[in-house]
Structures are given as C-alpha cells and as structure tokens.
Amino acid sequence: MRVCVVGTGYVGLVSGACLATFGHTVCCVDTDAARLAQLAAGQAPFHEPGLQALLAQGLERLRFSPHAAEAAADAEVVIVAVGTPLAHDGVGTDLSQLLAAVQAVAPALPASAVLVLKSTSPVGTGDAVATLLRELRPEADIAVACNPEFLREGHAISDFCHPDRIVFGTDSAHAEAVLRRLHAAQLQAGVPVVATTRRTAELVKYAANAFLATKLAFINEIADLCECLDTQVEDVALGIGLDPRIGAQYLRPGPGYGGSCLPKDLVALAGTARAHGMPLAIVEAVAQLNEDRKVRMQRKITEACGGDVRSRAIALLGAAFKPDTDDVRASPALSLAAALLAAGATVRLSDPKALERARTVLPGAAFFADPVECAAGCDAVVIATEWPVYAQLDLHRLRAGMRGAVLIDLRNLHAPAAARAAGFTYVGLGRGKGGLGETATLTRTP
Structure with a gap:
C-alpha cells in the first residue's frame, strides 16, 4: 500500500519504518529540515533500539519529505502522528499540530484515502477532524479512523511489529478494510483486533495509560508502607x-x-x-x-x-x-x-x-x-x-x-x-x- 505518515517523532518514524519493512511504500513528512536531512542519510534522530538498522533495511521503500500535500496526493492511507502536548492552561490538549497536519494534507487527499489519527487525542477529536475535512473537501467523503498506538519507548519496534492488540476506531467499513490491509502482517500472525467506534478507540488509549500509571502509583505507596512495617x-x-x-x-x-x-x-x-x-x-x-x-x-x-x-x-x-x-x-x-x-x-x-x-x-x-x-x-x-x-x-x-x-x-x-x-x-x-x-x-x- 501507499502510505503517508505525517510526523517523524517516536511514533511516526517507528510506524513508518516498520510499515516499510512490511512491504508498504511509505513517505514520512516533517517540517524540520535538519531532521529530514538526518533521515535521508539513514540516521535515526533519537535513540530507539533497532531503529537505525530498521531505517537502513527499509530505505528502498521509505522516503522523507517536507511536502505534506505532495506526499498525500497518491496515498491510500495518511497517518497523522504528531505531538499533542498539554495546552497552555495545563489541563486541555494542544491539537494545533494535529489540525495543521490535517489542513496540510486535506487539499490533496484522494477521495478514497483513509485519514488515520495515531496521535493520542481527546475523545471527539476524530469527529472534529471529520467535520473539518467535510468543510475543506465538501465534494469528497474521506473516512477518518482512530488507530491508537501502544508503543513503549525502548521497545517500540517490537511493540509495533508484535503488538498485544490493534485497535481500529471507525464507523466506515471501507476504513476498517483499509486498516486491515495495512496491518495484514500482524493480523496474519494472530494479533487480536478490537474494532470499535472512533470515540471509543480514543478513550481506549487514555484508559490504558491511566491504568498503567495507577499500578505504578499503587506499588510506590505499598513500597512506602513496607518501610514502615x-x-x-x-x-x-x-x-x-x-x-x-x-x-x-x-x-x-x-x-x-x-x-x-x-x-x-x-x-x-x-x-x-x-x-x-x-x-x-x-x-x-x-x-x-x-x-x-x-x-x-x-x-x-x-x-x-x-x-x-x-x-x-x-x-x-x-x-x-x-x-x-x-x-x-x-x-x-x-x-x-x-x-x-x-x-x-x-x-x-x-x-x-x-x-x-x-x-x-x-x-x-x-x-x-x-x-x-x-x-x-x-x-x-x-x-x-x-x-x-x-x-x-x-x-x-x-x-x-x-x-x-x-x-x-x-x-x-x-x-x-x-x-x-x-x-x-x-x-x-x-x-x-x-x-x-x-x-x-x-x-x-x-
């Protein structure tokens, strides 16, 4: 498949490189010229075990570009994997990078393409993106899906290639079929799929991280109690x-x-x-x-x-x-x-x-x-x-x-x-x- 990944951070770059090794043709987009130069030379811009070798392995099917619209023009799947940090108020989520990425690819997106949100974003973000796409491309019916990532830094490549589960969030049969093709290598290996609504998929990611954090906080409190007892x-x-x-x-x-x-x-x-x-x-x-x-x-x-x-x-x-x-x-x-x-x-x-x-x-x-x-x-x-x-x-x-x-x-x-x-x-x-x-x-x- 032809894939465009917007964002070359921990999630975007690992996802793009792994998809290229699966046989997909991938173009990763970023606005950071220095990072793009590193990547074009086959150099990983951050430390992640195995990533350097993976980049070299997938370079024939992996390219890098600063031009989002050009990369999206012939893509069957566009994956948005940009940062979604806390907003300045310290409570909300700053979606400016995500929305900018959508606006950058929207004019060139083929009508049959699927826009996949991999960035962690609040429940309802996919709905807002779908609305934005209808405003920007009223003549097209571009499907929007949520496909949350569960990559652990230090184990990201293994987590992508051999995940515990894959979550597809969409109400579009076409989008789900495209996602199943995209992840065919994992699905053929028997990885479980949770196919649900877009809003539920968005909540799955937050609930998972909240539960993991709860376990860590719990054992820390138990450790303190152990010292008393x-x-x-x-x-x-x-x-x-x-x-x-x-x-x-x-x-x-x-x-x-x-x-x-x-x-x-x-x-x-x-x-x-x-x-x-x-x-x-x-x-x-x-x-x-x-x-x-x-x-x-x-x-x-x-x-x-x-x-x-x-x-x-x-x-x-x-x-x-x-x-x-x-x-x-x-x-x-x-x-x-x-x-x-x-x-x-x-x-x-x-x-x-x-x-x-x-x-x-x-x-x-x-x-x-x-x-x-x-x-x-x-x-x-x-x-x-x-x-x-x-x-x-x-x-x-x-x-x-x-x-x-x-x-x-x-x-x-x-x-x-x-x-x-x-x-x-x-x-x-x-x-x-x-x-x-x-x-x-x-x-x-x-």
Whole structure:
C-alpha cells in the first residue's frame, strides 16, 4: 500500500519504518529540515533500539519529505502522528499540530484515502477532524479512523511489529478494510483486533495509560508502607503479580513515572472527565501522587545525606525517564536533579544515551559518560534510571573513588547486602525498615 505518515517523532518514524519493512511504500513528512536531512542519510534522530538498522533495511521503500500535500496526493492511507502536548492552561490538549497536519494534507487527499489519527487525542477529536475535512473537501467523503498506538519507548519496534492488540476506531467499513490491509502482517500472525467506534478507540488509549500509571502509583505507596512495617515490597509485588487478574508488569517501585505520555495523558483524561461533569477521582489521585513522589524522593535523598544536601556532591545515575531511550521529557531523574541543585547540592549526572538532551534542560549540573567517573569524589550516589549498566556496576570500584559512602537505589537494582559489603550505607525502596534492606530477600519470578 501507499502510505503517508505525517510526523517523524517516536511514533511516526517507528510506524513508518516498520510499515516499510512490511512491504508498504511509505513517505514520512516533517517540517524540520535538519531532521529530514538526518533521515535521508539513514540516521535515526533519537535513540530507539533497532531503529537505525530498521531505517537502513527499509530505505528502498521509505522516503522523507517536507511536502505534506505532495506526499498525500497518491496515498491510500495518511497517518497523522504528531505531538499533542498539554495546552497552555495545563489541563486541555494542544491539537494545533494535529489540525495543521490535517489542513496540510486535506487539499490533496484522494477521495478514497483513509485519514488515520495515531496521535493520542481527546475523545471527539476524530469527529472534529471529520467535520473539518467535510468543510475543506465538501465534494469528497474521506473516512477518518482512530488507530491508537501502544508503543513503549525502548521497545517500540517490537511493540509495533508484535503488538498485544490493534485497535481500529471507525464507523466506515471501507476504513476498517483499509486498516486491515495495512496491518495484514500482524493480523496474519494472530494479533487480536478490537474494532470499535472512533470515540471509543480514543478513550481506549487514555484508559490504558491511566491504568498503567495507577499500578505504578499503587506499588510506590505499598513500597512506602513496607518501610514502615519492615516488610519487602519485591516479595509483595511477586505475591500479587502472580495472580493473573493483576499481572507482574508495572509493579516495580521507583521515583515516579515520566515521559511524554503518562503525565500528560492523565491530566488530559481528568480534564475531559471534569468538562463532562464526571470527575475521575482515581485518575486525579494518581496524577497528584506522582507529583508528590518527586518531593518524597528528594526528602529521602536529603535524609540519607544527613538531613542537608547543601555543599554535598551527589552523583545521579540516569537522566532518561526510562532505560533504552534518550527521552528526558518529564523525567523523574531530572526533576530530582533540579530539586537537589535548588537545595544547594552539587549534582553530577551520568546516562548512557541521554546526556546531550539532559544538558539542554539542566545547565547547572556536570555531565559524565562514565558512571564511576561521575561518582568520583561524591558524597552520595543516586540510581534514578534502571539502565542495565547500573545494575552491573562494580560497587567496590564505585565506592573506592567516592568521598562519602551513601548509595540511594531508587530502582532497587542492587542487593543491600552486596552494597554494604562494598562499604556503602544502602537505602532502597520498600526494603524493610526505612528502605535499608536488612531482611530483603530479592525474590524474583522464575
């Protein structure tokens, strides 16, 4: 099929590249000339495992252009995958990029084409786009569908090619047939399809993210309770996660969720609900708990450093909001770094992939590629992002170069006994009284 993808961010570029490897002819459109030049040279503009190789693999069927109308002129499917950030009021969703993309392709869209909204957008956005298309192209009956994405940064290619499910939101039989052709490779592999209305499909994405965020907020609260009760959060998570009604994923405590999706999507969902007179108490509570988590983690670090971080040198390991990405948007690690700087600490920061992006948002810190070098001369080390390389650190070597001996493991990557054997005063999350981990078993699911 001939496909036009508007937007070359995490969703648009991964979607376009994967579709090209499926045999479709894809043109990805963007207005960023520098990014287009990178892509034309086969260079991925951000870190996503496997994307660089995928771009090289699909280049024969994948091209890039700044001209939306030209790319859409012969397309059977036009996928809109642009940003939908929070609006300036901090409650609504800014649809300006999405609407601009629709307006850019509308004049050239073939009447038989299907416009697919992959950007996460509030319920009713598809209806508004359909109305806009009727105004711009009254002679055509262009179908509009919602096909939400469920891509995890760091696993986006696998999630696209081997998804848990695919959601088609449309009242058009033609649009559904086109979407089934577009995703034929996945459907032939037995991937389940949820075929529903456009408005329901829009809500599916928000509900999914809200539920995942709820699990994270829940286990964080349980971790805090474990520290009060001298119990082990990892064993609690194991004990409940083996129940198939609950599941083991998203049951690891941490400094809070971040990234470009969960924070904004919960706020947007709560705003939509309030606008319709149906406040979502759980969703609003989860969003507030995540904000409170940042303060609680800063307090935990401060207490571990003796109650005052002024003039303390603290190494923060991790800048990305999660491993296997260079995305620092709403990163809990950077929120902590900014708070520690504001409190008078000297912050040294390391990350395997996200240092360049972190430099642009945290100018007051020092940056190091090597985590051991980052920790040299520091009073404390904070593990903020669960990069595998941090789980494999030689703790004796790490401790040897430090001035102090405090290890604050906000991802529970290390066994408390091993940390103490290396000379550290260890603080984790939900590992016994105060998170000190005296009796942690570190039981893992087989």
